[in-house]
Amino acid sequence: xxxxxxxxxxxxxxxxxxxxxxxxxxxxxxxxxxxxxxxxxxxxxxxxxxxxxxxxxxxxxxxxxxxxxxxxxxxxxxxxxxxxxxxxxxxxxxxxxxxxxxxxxxxxxxxxxxxxxxxxxxxxxxxxxxxxxxxxxxxxxxxxxxxxxxxxxxxxxxxxxxxxxxxxxxxxxxxxxxxxxxxxxxxxxxxxxxxxxxxxxxxxxxxxxxxxxxxxxxxxxxxxxxxxxxxxxxxxxxxxxxxxxxxxxxxxxxxxxxxx
Numbered sequence: 001x002x003x004x005x006x007x008x009x010x011x012x013x014x015x016x017x018x019x020x021x022x023x024x025x026x027x028x029x030x031x032x033x034x035x036x037x038x039x040x041x042x043x044x045x046x047x048x049x050x051x052x053x054x055x056x057x058x059x060x061x062x063x064x065x066x067x068x069x070x071x072x073x074x075x076x077x078x079x080x081x082x083x084x085x086x087x088x089x090x091x092x093x094x095x096x097x098x099x100x101x102x103x104x105x106x107x108x109x110x111x112x113x114x115x116x117x118x119x120x121x122x123x124x125x126x127x128x129x130x131x132x133x134x135x136x137x138x139x140x141x142x143x144x145x146x147x148x149x150x151x152x153x154x155x156x157x158x159x160x161x162x163x164x165x166x167x168x169x170x171x172x173x174x175x176x177x178x179x180x181x182x183x184x185x186x187x188x189x190x191x192x193x194x195x196x197x198x199x200x201x202x203x204x205x206x207x208x209x210x211x212x213x214x215x216x217x218x219x220x221x222x223x224x225x226x227x228x229x230x231x232x233x234x235x236x237x238x239x240x241x242x243x244x245x246x247x248x249x250x251x252x253x254x255x256x257x258x259x260x
Contacts, residue, residue, distance in 0.1 A: 019056050050074040058104070061176040070152040073181035075188065078107035085115045095255060096249065098122040099235065100182070103133055113194035117256060122251065123203040123235050125222070132156045134186035145180060153177040162205070162234040199227040201248055203241075205234045 001099075058077040060068030080106060093116050096097040097105035102124025109119055120210065127133040137145070141154075145237045148155050158174035202217035210214075230247055233241035 034247075038191060047054070060179050060182075063175070066177055067178050068153065068177070070179065072179035074107060074183075074185040077104045077182060078111065078188075079109045084111045085112050091115050092117040093254060094118040094120060096120040096122060097124045098238070099124050102126055103187055109194050109196060110187070110189055110191050113191070113196065115162065116194070116196055118197040118199065118252060120199045120201070120252060122201045122237060122245070126200070126216055127255055129189040129193065132186035132189060133140055135183040137184060151178075152180050154180050154183065160206070160234050160236060163199075163239045167239050183203065197227070198225065199229070199248075199252060201229045201231060201237065201245075203231050203233050203235050203237050205232055237241070 019256045020148060046227060057064055058080050060072045060076075066210075082092070085108070091114075095105045095116055095118070097103075097120070099122070102121045105119055105121070106125075106127045109116060127132060146152055156175055159171065200215060200216065200219075204214075204217075207214045217228075217230065220226045221230070231237055231241050231244050233244070235246050
């Protein structure tokens with residue numbers, strides 16, 4: 001899941017144009033994580049976000065599945081978000097990534113740091129110049145991709161059992177096959193790492209100590225450059241802990257509005 005939250009409250013988000021500044025009051029839910037389309041994030045069903053407005057998901061996912069092709073990669077998804085920031089002329093944006101979305105928002109921060117105020121990683125990958133990511137596809141996974149995904153599409157996995165059954169049933173037909181290059185391509189770091197506020201939310205239930213998210217939690221929880229939260233819930237926190245998720249995100253937005 002990937003989201004953009006525009007500053008709210010009295011200040012709003014600055015949108016600059018030739019006539020001066022206008023102010024917006026909204027959350028823009030930009031895109032999914034692995035295999036999820038715009039609707040399958042189910043944010044529209046979470047109390048406190050029913051009045052939000054959605055934009056397009058990432059290329060090849062959700063209602064843009066018809067645009068999937070073998071050349072879609074991580075750069076494509078980074079450009080999807082960067083283009084919205086540029087063409088909507090958005091500034092002081094709080095960018096939120098869940099799981100795979102952490103790779104996307106990291107790439108966006110490299111290309112569009114001057115438009116961002118805060119990066120929020122929800123149980124997400126956090127690439128660095130020293131470890132830019134890029135997944136090695138196992139032989140077994142590649143065999144399935146070859147057999148079921150024409151050699152370039154990764155089939156969606158099964159939903160975790162801790163998710164509400166009604167969400168599982170609703171989301172199942174809306175999950176997408178994701179182009180493999182979005183996983184295998186590392187994040188490009190072409191600029192100095194921006195000095196942005198950063199928050200990590202770790203979901204501790206069901207995690208093996210060897211999980212990349214568990215390792216990130218150990219690394220970031222005492223890092224003064226990060227704000228750290230831990231939730232006793234599964235990976236898809238927007239399904240299993242929606243109120244806690246909303247509270248954390250709303251708190252970040254409120255602090256941003258106050259200039260904290």
